[in-house]
Amino acid sequence: MAYEHIKFTTDEGIATVTLNRPDKLNAWTRIMEREVRDAMEAAEKDDSVRVIILTGEGRGFCAGADMNLLSGIEDGSEKREAGAVYGTKAYNVAVRSDFQTQYSYFPSISKPIIGAINGPAAGLGMVISLYCDMRFASREAVFMTAFAKRGLIAEHGISWMLPRLIGHSAALDLLLSSRKVTAEEALRLGLVNQVYDAEDLMPAVKVYATDLAQNVSPRSMAVMKRQVYDAQFLSLSEAVAIGNEEMIKSFASEDFKEGVAHFLEKRPAKFTGR
Known part of the structure; x- marks a missing residue:
């Protein structure tokens, strides 16, 4: 199918899902949400696909929820749409219900999902990155929870995922302060697996993904x-x-x-x- 807010390609056993709103640092929209899930389901069903890469177009991975999406929460329209579309959708009855919610379904995909974090991953963008099975980052990448500075809380299961990746105290630090974390600090914390120069990120990720796909x-x-x-x-x-x-x-x-x-x-x- 044709996509508006993502790009989806497959090649030699690797499916690549690219968030594609570069002028907005790939800020998350409901269209993007539906399209990412559709692409993930397509990759899951395709026997020729062995590995999935999730990345962003341009300078950013995902700058978080689009401000228009956040504005819709105030009048209730966003909450109604999210609940109607995703509130009861079961992705796979063979896996735990924990991994069938609006954003936590990545673990229910049987194929490894590699996050190629090419730039800022903030708020919801950081949540999405954590649900990837592993994260390789560009030195240009920065991570920020952002929620506390928007009057929000630890949403969509990040309170469960983040401490398991970096520990209780470090997770509270990032959540409460909403400070920016560089790629190098993210590596020290265990938030990412590897860090590369910007021009080397995708080639390195593809080498790793190809090894998994072929060997x-x-x-x-x-x-x-x-x-x-x-x-x-x-x-x-x-x-x-x-x-x-x-x-x-x-x-x-x-x-x-x-x-x-x-x-x-x-x-x-x-x-x-x-």
């Missing part, structure tokens, strides 16, 4: 992603039991047989995801 079992990635997110709600013994059960299933999979065969035969893998 790693899609089945293994899907199971591991689900294990890691679900384990945050489990005891150690429960996580061990699930791991043992999944290992038995892995032994019976085509990808396990191929994993052994390509290693012994010293050739590139030909994983099917089955």
